[in-house]
Amino acid sequence: MPTPRKRGVTANTIRAMWPDYRAARAERRSIKEIERVFNRHILPHFGDRLADAITRAEITRFIDEIAQTAPVMARNVLAHLSSFYGWALPRLDRLPGNPCRDAGRPPAPKSRDRVLSEAEVGILWNVLDKEPAPFGPAIKLLLLTGQRRNEVFDADRVEIDIEAGLWTIPRHRAKNGVANLVPLSRDALTVIGRLEQKGDSEKLFPARGNDINGPSGFSKTMTRIRNAMAEQAERPIPHWTLHDLRRTLATGLQRLGIRLEVTEAVLNHVSGSRAGIVGVYQRHDYFDEKRQALDAWARDVRRVAKKHRPKAALT
Structure with a gap:
């Protein structure tokens, strides 16, 4: 028996229309990504608004805010919201057109090569010591594991095996659709062990x-962290993003003498040395090597953090 539908204007909110839109896209390979974008970005911001009352200016401001810290994700969110409106247009009599069509679109991001220096890594770690949950601990895990932002911030507790020192990122949450076994260093386990569980939340x-979703408010938090780093360093810090921490780890592993194929396994890259025919016939998952690499990286982060402790902490 079909579920009774809401009547009146509330039936035209994005949240009320979302189940039908999701059902219409259910057979697409990208359905998990669609769900993630809606649950993480669109529904928390616009879910209770009437779909035919949201203006292109509001959408532009929404996308601009995301773009401050995640320009690629901002373009992705806009594309998914535009797809929703393309589906919704014939279903809403008062909707004159797709408001995403003329909304501001962030420029395609330039290829980035920003890597935090040893000093910046040490300063960042010390700043994060004073940054409360969720952002302080989560960004520490980003730095220690090299995983993607959404893989860390949307992690479920069930994915973490403390005794085994293992984090299993399931394939439906991994960007490339390939599950990843992430060995957790002693420092990463310490970060996780200090987290307080919030009610019955699985996150x-x-x-x-909103216990079912990961945190929001990245823009203000990143501004605060960058300013704190500059204050401690007593000099300007070149702009960096959370994704740059992933590149920083990869560069750090290279400096520590870790083989390229091990680094790619840590990052869950199916490219480069693990792509093509090599990827078909080379099934070794480098798990032991990944653990050794991440343990070595954690020790190096600890070393530079100690080296760059604030002056007040040394007296």
Whole structure:
């Protein structure tokens, strides 16, 4: 028996229309990505708004805010919201057109090569010591594991095996659709062990007031962290993003003498040395090597953090 539908204007909110839109896209390979974008970005911001009342200016401001810290994700969110409106247009009599069509679109990001220096890594770690959950611990895990932002911030507690020192990122949450076994260093386990569980939330880093989703408010937090780093360094710090931490880890592993194929396994890259015919016939998962690499990286982070402790902490 079909579920009774809401009547009146509330039936035209994005949240009320979302189940039908999701059903219409259910057979697509990208359905998990669609769900993630809606649950993480669109529904928390616009879910309770009437779909035919949201203006292109509001959408532009929404996308601009995301673009401040995640320009690639901002373009992705806009594309998914535009796809929703393309589906919704014939279903809403008062909707004159797709408001995403003329909304501001962030420029395609330039290829980045920003890598935090040893000093910046040490300063960042010390700044994060004073940054409360969820952002302080979550960004520490980003730095220690090299995993993607959404893989860390949307992690479920069930993915973490403390005794085994293992984090299993399931394939439906991995960007490339390939499950990843991430060995957890002693430092990463310490970060996780200090987290307080929030009620019955399944999330490692639940959002305030919404335990089923990961946190939001990245823009203000990143501004605060960057300013704190500059204050401690007593000099300007070149702009960096959370994704740059992934590149920083990869560069750090190279400096520590870790083989390229091990680094790619840590990052869950199916490219380069693991692509093509090599990827078909080379099934070794480098798990032991990944653990050794991440343990070595954690020790190096600890070393530079100690070296660059704030002056006040040394007296």
